[in-house]
Amino acid sequence: MSSIAVVPGSFDPVTLGHLDVIRRAAAIFDQVHVLVVHNPGKTAMLPISERMNLLQKSIDEDSTMPKNIVVASWSVGLLVDYCTEVGAGVLVKGIRSQIDVAYETPMVLMNRSLAKVETIFLLPDPAHAHVSSSLVRQVAALGGDVSDYVPSAVARYLDTTRPA
Numbered sequence: 130m131s132s133i134a135v136v137p138g139s140f141d142p143v144t145l146g147h148l149d150v151i152r153r154a155a156a157i158f159d160q161v162h163v164l165v166v167h168n169p170g171k172t173a174m175l176p177i178s179e180r181m182n183l184l185q186k187s188i189d190e191d192s193t194m195p196k197n198i199v200v201a202s203w204s205v206g207l208l209v210d211y212c213t214e215v216g217a218g219v220l221v222k223g224i225r226s227q228i229d230v231a232y233e234t235p236m237v238l239m240n241r242s243l244a245k246v247e248t249i250f251l252l253p254d255p256a257h258a259h260v261s262s263s264l265v266r267q268v269a270a271l272g273g274d275v276s277d278y279v280p281s282a283v284a285r286y287l288d289t290t291r292p293a
């Protein structure tokens with residue numbers, strides 16, 4: 130039986146840290162679904178369709194990215210419902226610090242309790258430890274250069290949508 134993992138997130142926008150975790154997950158599992166999920170706790174910058182578009186472009190333009198990656202979105206029901214629908218038994222989360230572990234732990238236990246879906250944590254390259262979508266949004270909104278933190282598809286998009 131093939132192993133399928135889901136890498137869920139807001140990806141608003143996708144960062145180099147996200148791509149690093151996706152690449153590592155794709156080297157472990159037969160198939161990886163990168164799932165754009167609406168997080169009601171956050172005010173979104175980009176619509177889900179644009180986040181998916183930028184994710185797909187970033188993956189396609191990265192020659193080091195394995196080919197076993199699917200980009201999808203989920204906006205109705207539980208994350209574990211998506212896992213059940215596609216036959217995924219594992220969620221993969223990127224962890225930058227103990228703060229991420231503390232934030233993720235209740236969700237890990239809830240997803241296991243709801244549907245026996247396990248979660249594994251992957252550590253990205255420490256070079257990305259300070260990179261988050263929320264800081265990228267903030268730096269970009271204040272006119273800063275985010276090209277060291279995001280794939281070039283995202284940097285191009287943020288450049289072209291920057292208010293004059």
Ligand code: PNS
Binds near residue numbers: 168171206237240
């Ligand atoms: O990139 P983010 O915003 O940290 O991603 C958070 C996300 C989307 C992974 C998280 O909000 C989530 O798991 N949402 C799914 C909602 C759900 O199923 N909740 C119940 C069980 S925890």
